[in-house]
Amino acid sequence: MSIRPFRFIHASDFxxxxxxxxxxxxxxxxxxxxxxxxxxxxxxxxDAALAEGVDFVVLPGGLLNTAEMGPRGPLFLAEQFVxxxxxxxxxxxxxxxxxxxxxxxxxxxxxxxxxxFPRGQVQGVLVRGEGGPTAKVLxxxxxxxxxxxxxxxxxDQTGLFTVAVAHGxxxxxxxxxxxxxxxxxxxxxxxxxxxxxPAAIHYCGTTQGRCPEETGxxxxxxxxxxxxxxxxxxxxxxxxxxxxxxxxxxxxxxTVEEAExxxxxxxxxxxxxxxxxxxxxxxxxxxxxxxxxxxRRGSLAAELIERLRGDYGYRSPAAWSVSLEAEPSQTWPRxxxxxxxxxxxxxxxxxxxxxxxxxxxxxxxxxAEADRGGELAVVAELADEPARERALREAAALGVDLLxxxxxNE
Ligand SMILES: [Mn+2]
Numbered sequence: 001m002s003i004r005p006f007r008f009i010h011a012s013d014f015x016x017x018x019x020x021x022x023x024x025x026x027x028x029x030x031x032x033x034x035x036x037x038x039x040x041x042x043x044x045x046x047d048a049a050l051a052e053g054v055d056f057v058v059l060p061g062g063l064l065n066t067a068e069m070g071p072r073g074p075l076f077l078a079e080q081f082v083x084x085x086x087x088x089x090x091x092x093x094x095x096x097x098x099x100x101x102x103x104x105x106x107x108x109x110x111x112x113x114x115x116x117f118p119r120g121q122v123q124g125v126l127v128r129g130e131g132g133p134t135a136k137v138l139x140x141x142x143x144x145x146x147x148x149x150x151x152x153x154x155x156d157q158t159g160l161f162t163v164a165v166a167h168g169x170x171x172x173x174x175x176x177x178x179x180x181x182x183x184x185x186x187x188x189x190x191x192x193x194x195x196x197x198p199a200a201i202h203y204c205g206t207t208q209g210r211c212p213e214e215t216g217x218x219x220x221x222x223x224x225x226x227x228x229x230x231x232x233x234x235x236x237x238x239x240x241x242x243x244x245x246x247x248x249x250x251x252x253x254x255t256v257e258e259a260e261x262x263x264x265x266x267x268x269x270x271x272x273x274x275x276x277x278x279x280x281x282x283x284x285x286x287x288x289x290x291x292x293x294x295x296r297r298g299s300l301a302a303e304l305i306e307r308l309r310g311d312y313g314y315r316s317p318a319a320w321s322v323s324l325e326a327e328p329s330q331t332w333p334r335x336x337x338x339x340x341x342x343x344x345x346x347x348x349x350x351x352x353x354x355x356x357x358x359x360x361x362x363x364x365x366x367x368a369e370a371d372r373g374g375e376l377a378v379v380a381e382l383a384d385e386p387a388r389e390r391a392l393r394e395a396a397a398l399g400v401d402l403l404x405x406x407x408x409n410e
Contacts, residue, residue: 003161005227006055006127006134009236011220012167012186013062013206014042016076017069017098020241022211023280023322027313030241030320033278037240039076041208044238045220046080049089052222055134056089056127060186061096061142061167062206066103074108085113090127093117095141096167096187117165119143122152126160135225138180139165150174155181161229175201182223182231189214191221191235200231207238212282212322215243217274242277244270245284247327252289259291260304267312267319279319286327295326297401328390328397336400343403350396357385 020026020034042063049057064073081091091114095101101116110116117123117139127135136156140148150170155162155178164178167186172194175183183201191205204221206214219237226232246266250259263283270279283305285295294300305324312319337347353359364377371377382388 003225003227003229004129004131004134005225006129006161007052007222007224008054008163009045009049009052009057009220010060010184010202010204010223010233011042011045011057011207011238012060012204013189014038014045014064014208015062015206015210016042016064016073018065018210020208020210020280022213027309027320029314030278030318033241038208038210040240041218041238042076043080045207045236046083048220048222048236048238049084050087053087054089054222055129056137057084057091058137058139058163058165058184059091059093060139060165060184061094061099062186063093063095063099065098066100066105067098071105071108074105078108078110081111081114085111089113090115092125092137092139092165094139094165094167094186095119097142097144100141115139117141120146122148122154124156133160135161135163137163137165142167150178153178153180155179161225172201175199181229182225184223189218190216191218193233198230200233202233208241209239209243212243212245212280215245217242237276240277242274242279243322244279244281246270246281247284247286250285250287250289250291252287254287254289254291256291256294256300256304259285260307263304263308264311267308271312271319276317278317280322281319282322283324284327285324288329292326292329295324296397301325328393329400330393332396332400341403343400346399346403347396350392350399354389354392357388361388361391 016038018038020037026034066074084091093114094117100119115125119141120143122138122140124136124138126133127137138153148166148168153164161181163182163184164180165184169187176195176199180199185203188203189206192203195201202221206218207220209215209218217237218239219235222234222236224232248262285292301324305321308321313321332347336343338344353361361382364372367376382391
C-alpha cells in the first residue's frame with residue numbers, strides 16, 4: 001500500500017464535568033487547579049492539533065456529561081471546535097453513554113466541521129485531502145439498547161487507511177480480526193495499546209488524571225501514518241496536575257531523620273524529571289520496625305507531611321504531598337495468632353478468610369438497606385482477589401491497632 005502520509009490527534013475522556021477529586025483536603029492555592037485542569041487539558045489537546053497541523057481529530061467519547069454539567073462545557077467545546085474549523089480541521093466524535101448526540105443542547109451550535117456519529121449504527125466518512133481521499137473514518141456513538149460490536153465495522157473496500165472510532169472495551173482479538181488499520185478507542189483512563197502494528201488498537205486515556213489512582217502522565221495521542229500505511233503513536237502531555245504514587249521502603253532501624261531525607265530526595269528527583277506539572281503525591285511507607293509503627297499511629301505522619309508541604313507544596317509548580325501512609329503489614333508475630341486474647345480471636349478470624357478465598361465476607365449486611373442487592377453490593381463482595389486481600393490486610397492492621405492497646409511496639 002502506498003498512500004499519502006497524514007496525521008491526526010486521538011483524544012478521549014476529557015470529563016469536563018468532573019474536577020480533580022479523591023483527596024481529604026484541597027489547599028487554597030490549588031483549588032483553581034483542581035477545578036480548571038480538566039478544561040486546560042482539553043484546550044491543550046486542541047492547541048496540539050493546531051500546532052501539529054493535523055488533518056483531523058478523533059474523539060471517542062467521555063468528553064463531558066451533557067446531562068449534568070450545564071452550559072459551560074458545551075460552550076467551551078463549541079468554541080474549541082471553531083478554532084479547528086478556522087483551519088479546516090475536521091472533528092470525528094463518537095459519544096459514550098454520557099455524551100450522546102441527542103443530549104447535546106440545541107442552544108449551542110456545533111460548527112460544520114464536527115461529525116457527531118449517530119448511535120445504533122456505524123457511519124463511514126471519507127477524509128478528503130488536497131489530492132483526493134486520504135482515509136476513511138468509521139464511528140458510532142454508544143447505544144444502551146444495542147452495544148456496538150466489532151463486526152459492525154467494515155474496512156474501506158478501496159484500500160484506504162481506515163480508522164475506527166468508538167467508546168468501549170471489547171475483546172482485542174475480535175477487533176484485530178476486522179482488518180481495521182487503527183482502532184481509536186475511548187473509555188479507559190489509563191493510556192494503553194492492547195495491540196500495535198498494522199492493526200493497531202489504542203486507548204489514549206483521559207487527558208487529565210482525576211484522582212490519586214489515575215497516576216502518571218496523561219495526554220492525547222498524535223498518530224502519524226506514513227506512506228506504507230504504518231501508524232506511529234506518540235504521547236502529547238496535556239495534564240497540568242499529575243498524580244504520583246511513591247512507595248518508600250525503610251529499614252527496621254531507620255530513624256525519622258533518615259526517612260525524611262529519603263522523602264526529600266525523591267521529591268527533588270520528581271521535580272527534576274517533571275518540571276512542567278503540579279505534582280500530587282501519595283506516599284506509602286513500607287517496612288517493619290518502630291518508625292513504621294509510629295507512622296501508623298500517632299502524629300508523626302501528619303508532622304512529616306506538614307513539613308514536606310511547607311517546603312515543596314507552595315513552589316511553582318508545586319509538589320504537593322496528598323497523603324502519607326504506612327503500608328499495612330503483611331504479617332504479625334506468630335504468637336499473636338495463638339494468644340487467647342480478643343486480638344488473637346480477631347487475627348484468627350481474618351486468617352480464616354485469607355486462607356479460604358471462596359468464603360464470602362458478608363459485607364453486604366453493612367450497606368444501607370437501599371443499596372443491598374444493587375451495584376454497590378456487587379462491589380462489597382470484593383470478588384476481585386487483590387481487592388479482597390488488601391481489604392483483609394487493612395482490616396487486620398486496623399484490628400491490631402485497636403486491640404493492641406497502649407503498648408505501640410509490643
Ligand atoms: Mn471515562
